[in-house]
Amino acid sequence: MGELRGLGVSPGRTAGPVIRMAAAPTLEGLILGEGAKPVAGGVGRALGAVAAELEERARRAQGEAADILEAQAMMAADPALAEAAEEHVKAGLAVPHALDAAFAAHREALLAAGGYFAERAADLDDLRNRAIAAALGLPMPGVPDPGHPFVLVAEDLSPADTAGLSADVLALVTEKGGPTGHTAILARARGLPAVVACHGVLDLAEGTLVSVDGGTGEVRTGLDEPRAAAIRERAAEDRARLAAGSGPGRTADDHPVKLLANIGSAADLAPGAEGVGLFRTEFLFLGRRSAPSFDEQVSAYARVFEAVPDAIVRTLDAGTDKPLPFLGLDAEPNPALGIRGLRVDRLMPEVLDTQLAAIARAARATGARPSVMAPMVSTPGEAARFAERAAKAGIQRVGVMIEVPAAALLAAEVLAEVDFLSIGTNDLGQYAFAADRQHPGLADLLDPRQPALLRLVRLCAEAGLAAGKPVGVCGEAAGDPRLAPILVGLGVSSLSMSALSIPGVRAALAERTLDDCRREARAAVTRKEG
Structure with missing residues (x-):
């Protein structure tokens, strides 16, 4: 049985198949100039779509999740971001590339500021991916929905991703992140086992059965379905016992x-x-x-x-x-x-x-x-x-x-x-x-x-x-x-x-x-x- 180890940030144990986050949209192969055809709308329409989607998610969420999503929606609606992207359009870039350049500049500014502002760079990356997807007429990236319970694996998770998790998500495992990030905070708020800073987790093949211990930070492979089912059953019994207290x-x-x-x-x-x-x-x-x-x-x-x-x-x-x-x-x-x-x-x-x-x-x-x-x-x-x-x-x-x-x-x-x-x-x-x-x-x-x-x-x-x-x-x-x-x-x-x-x-x-x-x-x- 193989073992990966990260930092356990939300206690609990479960098991299930690995499903990775959908890939972010790529600009590879798109024309840089204003003749690029895949654009579904302008800068304002793309950013507006992102803000609207996040606001809708915030309305459906509660507590901290709602507050975090509302803050992200405000970031997407920032006039300075739209103005920067529009300047790139005027300089000859297609809307997706203009958005990419504007977000890159904002990201560098956050990283240069350091401290807590640098922490928001990952949030800005998520907004960038959503905005470019909207500009290309593609579905916005997010949590997959395979129709069965699974362990969600990602490089990192944005507030929008974590706040919109379905009941099929058994646990969260990310390659990046820390114990006080949004993934950890929202996983604890939802009672989901979570492990962050788990190097090598992205190398696991889709569908690999793993057990996740959000207390110790252990992610184990080499399971079969009966063993995974037994772990889930025991975890459910533990939750029921604790809830009865x-x-x-x-x-x-x-x-x-x-x-x-x-x-x-x-x-x-x-x-x-x-x-x-x-x-x-x-x-x-x-x-x-x-x-x-x-x-x-x-x-x-x-x-x-x-x-x-x-x-x-x-x-x-x-x-x-x-x-x-x-x-x-x-x-x-x-x-x-x-x-x-x-x-x-x-x-x-x-x-x-x-x-x-x-x-x-x-x-x-x-x-x-x-x-x-x-x-x-x-x-x-x-x-x-x-x-x-x-x-x-x-x-x-x-x-x-x-x-x-x-x-x-x-x-x-x-x-x-x-x-x-x-x-x-x-x-x-x-x-x-x-x-x-x-x-x-x-x-x-x-x-x-x-x-x-x-x-x-x-x-x-x-x-x-x-x-x-x-x-x-x-x-x-x-x-x-x-x-x-x-x-x-x-x-x-x-x-x-x-x-x-x-x-x-x-x-x-x-x-x-x-x-x-x-x-x-x-x-x-x-x-x-x-």
């Missing part, structure tokens, strides 16, 4: 661990969680040319508070991978290290003031007592100023995100200014290892089991225990059943994740005592890593 998170010796949900809006609320540990408010702002009004914000927050009165709300996490046109922020040479998250307040304090006032108004209207936390806090002083602003708005419980190593190193001092900490392992890992979250060659450095990252988590948890204040994890690591016990062993008091990840984490904790978790934590932080 209920109640609060606890270890085997009854140590409580709150299991909370990450949401982007009220549409993401689902049963099974003990509350909301991360309400990502930026999805209300994405893709807009003007900020949502005060009343619009109040309404969106109130819908969540009516269902979860003690939800933890993260204030606007703008910048880098979440560019917000209405802010009018200048381009930066390294946006991941620039004006993002709470740092937007340095330039536009009215944005945070309006949001805090809207949260407070929604809380009063619903009788809720939500908490707020700020992203990208780096110093105790920033934490103190945010807490003061929140208190002035009428919000009593205030925390901060720990995403910057400097804040983790001063966790005790930061906690002296606020009521709780929430650790974002995705960004904390990126900054600790100076590793782009989407760089295909650095996925191992973004593995949340890295000892250096776990030691930063331990510093925060120890500060929380000493101060008698809660410290949670709301990064993707919280939803990993193998890692959750380690985090609890380090002293973390709550875990916030995709709602679909909660049953697996609940079961993993119930199988271990607190001492078991502590032993696993000690082994993890002292593990040697190459």
Whole structure:
């Protein structure tokens, strides 16, 4: 039996035949000049078709998938992109080649910007392929539909591909990607096993039977159909067993661990969680040319508070991978290290003031007592100023995100200014290892089991225990059943994740005592890593 290994980013095990993504349209053999005949329409028609298709997909999707698709539709509708392509048409290029040139220039600009902007290059490649297909009168590339269950294999997957997956897709395996990319996030949201950065997977012949373990990252070949069917049956039994579990998170010796949900809006609320540990408010702002009004914000927050009165709300996490046109922020040479998250307040304090006032108004209207936390806090002083602003708005419980190593190193001092900490392992890992979250060659450095990252988590948890204040994890690591016990062993008091990840984490904790978790934590932080 052969074995490939990548990075497991969405737990679960299954088996089935490999089906590869359909190839992108090619311009090979087409005439460069304006006499090229295969053009079905102009630049505007092609880009308009792409935007319309993505908007329709967004209407059919929910939660994070819908938000991501809407952001992609906005990218396709960007006037600057259309203008660049039109200039190439005027210079004598056929529409498909003009689109190709315009997208190539935009792609180079994103890559040059680095950081989170570079992460969006793959999204731009997908838009390019869709636009050229539309210009050629071809079906837009996407997920195949063979009419039977299969394991989807691709070089990488775009948000549009991942958000539109059919029920026949058993698992996702990509040659590129990382643990915090769209493929990983949306696979976890849908409960699909997924493996990324799996070198050699594209060499597998179409129809090859494989087993996929989204926890360990193993992709095995050499199966026959009875063996594949047995793996699927066992996986279904495991899912049913986990789904049957209920109640609060606890270890085997009854140590409580709150299991909370990450949401982007009220549409993401689902049963099974003990509350909301991360309400990502930026999805209300994405893709807009003007900020949502005060009343619009109040309404969106109130819908969540009516269902979860003690939800933890993260204030606007703008910048880098979440560019917000209405802010009018200048381009930066390294946006991941620039004006993002709470740092937007340095330039536009009215944005945070309006949001805090809207949260407070929604809380009063619903009788809720939500908490707020700020992203990208780096110093105790920033934490103190945010807490003061929140208190002035009428919000009593205030925390901060720990995403910057400097804040983790001063966790005790930061906690002296606020009521709780929430650790974002995705960004904390990126900054600790100076590793782009989407760089295909650095996925191992973004593995949340890295000892250096776990030691930063331990510093925060120890500060929380000493101060008698809660410290949670709301990064993707919280939803990993193998890692959750380690985090609890380090002293973390709550875990916030995709709602679909909660049953697996609940079961993993119930199988271990607190001492078991502590032993696993000690082994993890002292593990040697190459």
